[in-house]
Amino acid sequence: MTELIISQVVNGLVLGFLYVLIAIGRSIIFGMLGVVNFAHGVFFALGAYFALTLQDSIGPWAIVLAPLGVGILGMLIEFALMRPLYGKDPLLGLFMTFGIALFTEELIRTIWGAAGRPFNPPSFLSGFIIWGPILVTKYRLFVLLLTIVILVALWLFLHGTRYGRIIRAGSRDPEMVSMLGINLKRVFTAVFGLGTAVAGIAGVLAAPLWSVVPSMSEAAIMPAFVVVTIGGLGSFGGAVISGLLVGVSVALSIQFWPAASTAVMYALMIVVLLIRPRGLLGESWERFE
Amino acid sequence: MKLINGPKSGISRRTLLAGAAIGATQIAAPFVITARAAEAIKIGVLLPKSGPYAVQGETGKNGAQIAVDDFGGKVLDRPIQLVWLDESSPQSSQQNMRKLIEEEKVTAIQGGVSSGDVLAIMPVAEQAKMLLMATGPNATEITGKNCNKYTFRVDLPNKVTVQSVYPQLKERGKKWYFIVASYAWGIDAYNQMKDVLVKDGGTVLGYDQAPLGTTDFSSYILKLRQAKPDVLYVGLGGTDLTNLLKQMHEIGLTRQMALSAPIVNDSDLWAAGPDAAFGTYPKLWNYTGPHLSKRSAEFADAYKKKFGAPPEVEGWQDWFGATAILTAIKETNSTDSAKLVAFLEEHKFDGYKDAPIGFRNFDHQLVQPLLVATVKEKITDKYDYFNIDSEYPKDPSQLEAAYGSQADIGCQFKS
Numbered sequence: 001m002t003e004l005i006i007s008q009v010v011n012g013l014v015l016g017f018l019y020v021l022i023a024i025g026r027s028i029i030f031g032m033l034g035v036v037n038f039a040h041g042v043f044f045a046l047g048a049y050f051a052l053t054l055q056d057s058i059g060p061w062a063i064v065l066a067p068l069g070v071g072i073l074g075m076l077i078e079f080a081l082m083r084p085l086y087g088k089d090p091l092l093g094l095f096m097t098f099g100i101a102l103f104t105e106e107l108i109r110t111i112w113g114a115a116g117r118p119f120n121p122p123s124f125l126s127g128f129i130i131w132g133p134i135l136v137t138k139y140r141l142f143v144l145l146l147t148i149v150i151l152v153a154l155w156l157f158l159h160g161t162r163y164g165r166i167i168r169a170g171s172r173d174p175e176m177v178s179m180l181g182i183n184l185k186r187v188f189t190a191v192f193g194l195g196t197a198v199a200g201i202a203g204v205l206a207a208p209l210w211s212v213v214p215s216m217s218e219a220a221i222m223p224a225f226v227v228v229t230i231g232g233l234g235s236f237g238g239a240v241i242s243g244l245l246v247g248v249s250v251a252l253s254i255q256f257w258p259a260a261s262t263a264v265m266y267a268l269m270i271v272v273l274l275i276r277p278r279g280l281l282g283e284s285w286e287r288f289e
Numbered sequence: 290m291k292l293i294n295g296p297k298s299g300i301s302r303r304t305l306l307a308g309a310a311i312g313a314t315q316i317a318a319p320f321v322i323t324a325r326a327a328e329a330i331k332i333g334v335l336l337p338k339s340g341p342y343a344v345q346g347e348t349g350k351n352g353a354q355i356a357v358d359d360f361g362g363k364v365l366d367r368p369i370q371l372v373w374l375d376e377s378s379p380q381s382s383q384q385n386m387r388k389l390i391e392e393e394k395v396t397a398i399q400g401g402v403s404s405g406d407v408l409a410i411m412p413v414a415e416q417a418k419m420l421l422m423a424t425g426p427n428a429t430e431i432t433g434k435n436c437n438k439y440t441f442r443v444d445l446p447n448k449v450t451v452q453s454v455y456p457q458l459k460e461r462g463k464k465w466y467f468i469v470a471s472y473a474w475g476i477d478a479y480n481q482m483k484d485v486l487v488k489d490g491g492t493v494l495g496y497d498q499a500p501l502g503t504t505d506f507s508s509y510i511l512k513l514r515q516a517k518p519d520v521l522y523v524g525l526g527g528t529d530l531t532n533l534l535k536q537m538h539e540i541g542l543t544r545q546m547a548l549s550a551p552i553v554n555d556s557d558l559w560a561a562g563p564d565a566a567f568g569t570y571p572k573l574w575n576y577t578g579p580h581l582s583k584r585s586a587e588f589a590d591a592y593k594k595k596f597g598a599p600p601e602v603e604g605w606q607d608w609f610g611a612t613a614i615l616t617a618i619k620e621t622n623s624t625d626s627a628k629l630v631a632f633l634e635e636h637k638f639d640g641y642k643d644a645p646i647g648f649r650n651f652d653h654q655l656v657q658p659l660l661v662a663t664v665k666e667k668i669t670d671k672y673d674y675f676n677i678d679s680e681y682p683k684d685p686s687q688l689e690a691a692y693g694s695q696a697d698i699g700c701q702f703k704s
Contacts, residue, residue: 004515011507018505114347115598116531116560121539128540135511137539209536210504211528211560215339219504254497254508259471261508262500 003133008251010134014144016247018206021147022220023227023239024154025198031234032171032191034090035082039097040224041217042104043196046070047203048212049112052119060122067200074196078189086188101217109214121208143205150198155236167191171234226265230272232282241280242272329370330624332357332614333389333398335382335410336425336607338375341502341527342402344556345603346376349400349424352604355591356611364618371611376400379409386410390417396624397422399610402527402603403501404428404474407440414439415703420617420626420633424610425603427552428477432654436700439626441613441633441653443606447474447551449692450571451482453681454549454661455489457569461547462519463491468509468533469524471498478524478551494518499529506533510540520547530557538565553662555601555674563668569678572660574605574642578677580660584640599672609641609655613648644685649692652700656692658685 026040050069054062077100085092121139128137136144158164170177170184178184202220210219227246231238246265253264272280334353337346350373357369372393374385382401389395390413398414399422401407407426414421415437422441423431429448431440465486469475475498483493494516497509510533513521525533530550537543538561548568555576558566575581576589576599588608592600600608616636617629634650646657662675682691692698 004512007511008508011511015505015507115344115556116528118560118562118565120562120564126539126541135514135540137507139539140507209532209539211531211535213344213528213531213560215343215528218340218502250505251508254499255512258509259498259500262503 004255005252007133007135008255009248010136012248012251013244014136014140014247015251016244017144017147018140018202018209019223019227019246020240020243021143021150021205022199022202023224023231023243024151024236025195025202026224027228027231027234027236027239028154028198029192029195030228031236032167032195033082033086033188034171035093035097035192036090036233037097037195038094038221039077039100039104040195040199041219041221042101042108043070043074043199044203044206044220044224045108045214045217046073046104047200048119048207048216049108049203050200051204051207052112052117052212063204066204067197070200070203071193071197074199075189075193077196078192082192083185083188101221105214105217112214114214116211116213119207119212139208146201146205150201151236151240154198158236163187223265226269228279230269230279232279235279235281235283238279238281327367329368330364330618331370331372331393331395332611333386333393333395333400334371334373334607335376335385335389335398335400335406336373337377337402338373340377341529342376343527344560345402345425345527345554348554348556348601348604349402349607351592351596352588352600352606352608353399353611355588355595355604356608356615358591358595359588359612360615360619364615365622365624369615376402376406379405382406382410383413386413390419396420396618397614397626397629399424399607399614401426403472404431404477405472407431408435408473411435411437411440418626420614420629422610422614424606426474428473429481430473430477432652432698432700434699436652436698436702438702439630441648441655443610443613443655445552445571445573445657445659446654446692447478447481450551450659451478451485452691453571453659454569455482455485457661457678458520458522458547458549459486459489459491463489464494464518465491465520465522466494466513466516466518467496467522467524468499468506468513469497470501470526470529472501474526474551475499475501475524478522482522482551499525501529503529504532506536507540509533510536510542514540514542518546520549523548523550525550526552526554527557528560530554531560534558534561534565534567543567554603555672556603558664558674559601559672563674566668566674567664569661569663571681572602572662572675572677573657574602575660575662575675575677576600576605577673578660578675580643580658580677580680582640582642585642609638613638643680644688651695651702652698654692654698656688658682658688 029037047066047070050066051062125139125142227243231242249264250261253261336349337343376382397420401423402425404426407423424443427444427447429446432442467479469479544567553570617632621628621632633648637645637647639645642657648655659681661678664674665676
């Protein structure tokens with residue numbers, strides 16, 4: 001039994017990394033722009049669909065180009081639809097992203113069809129590694145490592161570079177940053193592009209594991225929402241801790257009480273919100289308090 | 290105009306109003322008749338537009354559309370109109386069912402992929418005396434203890450499908466593992482199959498209920514690997530089944546044990562792809578193969594032509610469901626539910642399967658032969674995944690008996 005529990009905990013941690021990857025783009029966009037992005041799931045889905053289409057013409061490069069394409073689309077959407085709403089009631093931005101989500105899902109259905117599309121992992125990543133009671137498939141290990149690389153790169157970018165400092169400062173005090181002569185509008189567009197591109201990466205990486213269907217955004221949006229809420233809106237470290245926490249809770253509930261495995265993440269969210277309404281590592285933020 | 294001046298000539302107000310009302314009806318009457326002639330006969334379609342069964346929803350709606358085309362878009366000289374509303378949960382299905390009845394004034398309603406949704410809307414159908422053609426649910430009780438006078442079912446009851454596939458599966462061994470969706474359909478599938486297995490001396494190594502819409506099955510697969518069953522029986526459909534197949538492939542369990550389900554939709558396997566798809570399943574219908582009747586082959590061709598891909602089984606179910614409703618309207622020359630119900634209870638539909646098929650008058654279950662099919666070893670076509678192993682029941686004279694007698698079924702219509 002102990003062995004099974006250990007193997008489930010590890011499996012949950014690995015699944016947790018996938019949740020972190022799905023949630024992190026959303027966390028960046030909220031943390032920097034203050035936009036609760038309900039369209040996050042469709043950018044995730046677009047990552048998978050772009051890769052599916054590009055795969056036929058350019059092969060493995062699709063995995064790199066698809067998220068880039070999603071990021072560029074994200075920037076266009078930010079420029080055209082989100083920018084006019086900054087500084088207005090935050091509810092408007094929320095409604096807009098909700099509308100974008102519904103519209104884009106229908107668009108995916110129109111372009112690619114309602115039927116699910118097969119998507120295999122690359123053959124060199126098939127199989128699994130066993131170490132004592134622990135079993136991890138090579139593909140999930142690859143996803144885990146890549147997620148860590150992306151997280152480290154994002155952290156270094158936001159905390160170690162000039163651009164990162166501008167973004168972080170802009171998120172807290174946009175007026176002051178503008179007065180220093182920095183074009184914040186462009187910065188916001190870039191951040192939105194970054195957040196959506198990360199959603200695209202998550203979509204590409206999840207495609208070999210989960211169904212590729214127009215409604216696949218549903219599989220992403222709720223875990224992303226829960227992970228970001230538990231972790232604390234906008235908190236990078238919080239998203240990582242909460243993603244892993246959700247992964248492990250889901251895995252353990254499947255071991256002991258599988259019928260409750262979807263409910264468990266919501267239960268966790270409720271408990272955290274009752275004890276710490278701001279989320280685990282959420283900071284106080286005067287713009288929203 | 291004369292009447293408006295009425296009061297001056299001493300007619301009481303009430304008489305005037307009554308007279309005006311009659312006058313208006315008489316004047317308007319011819320227009321009402323003309324309007325009615327052109328007014329569409331609406332058929333409500335309740336099928337999922339989102340969620341795990343969205344693909345089945347789309348295919349089903351397409352199938353119903355082909356039936357409308359078969360009728361030239363008209364019945365009783367009135368245009369036929371399909372009104373498709375979402376079936377996404379028991380509660381929203383009930384609301385949409387009421388909307389179809391009260392606002393759209395439909396003549397009949399078809400659809401229902403999830404047994405949970407269908408069990409929720411059946412009482413609404415009964416209360417409103419509305420013909421409900423349940424095209425896609427499999428929980429046994431729909432035409433069993435929960436049956437009603439206005440509900441007919443095209444799809445197969447779990448109780449029948451488990452019998453069809455068990456003899457072939459037990460050849461692979463009697464240690465079984467079950468993963469089923471945690472609602473009416475999955476739980477009924479487990480109960481039905483477990484009964485058959487245990488009665489035959491088999492063992493249940495594990496039984497997990499997975500919430501509908503589960504995306505990640507890796508933790509279930511770990512338990513499964515540990516249990517090492519001969520047969521994995523899953524009450525999963527839609528994207529749930531696709532996800533399970535993809536993740537079994539990821540870990541290298543594809544074709545490592547026998548796999549079956551209470552029923553299978555081709556589209557779930559197409560979405561998993563030829564490398565990940567496997568298993569032996571009861572199948573209501575297949576778009577190709579030796580048991581395809583001429584009439585059904587014509588349907589498959591029309592579907593391919595219109596929608597660019599062959600129809601999977603849900604398409605046939607809703608095509609047949611819509612055909613049955615429209616035939617009843619045409620033959621009874623009526624849109625009255627009681628007449629449609631009476632017609633469907635007696636009529637035999639010939640040419641759709643190997644034998645004439647019809648709804649039984651005591652439980653409204655469509656009694657039809659079904660197929661047992663196994664996913665091919667080597668899949669070369671994008672859509673042609675199955676080898677047909679056999680038809681069930683093997684002896685056509687046993688068809689009626691295979692669906693159980695009136696006493697077994699336990700269905701009582703309220704009069």
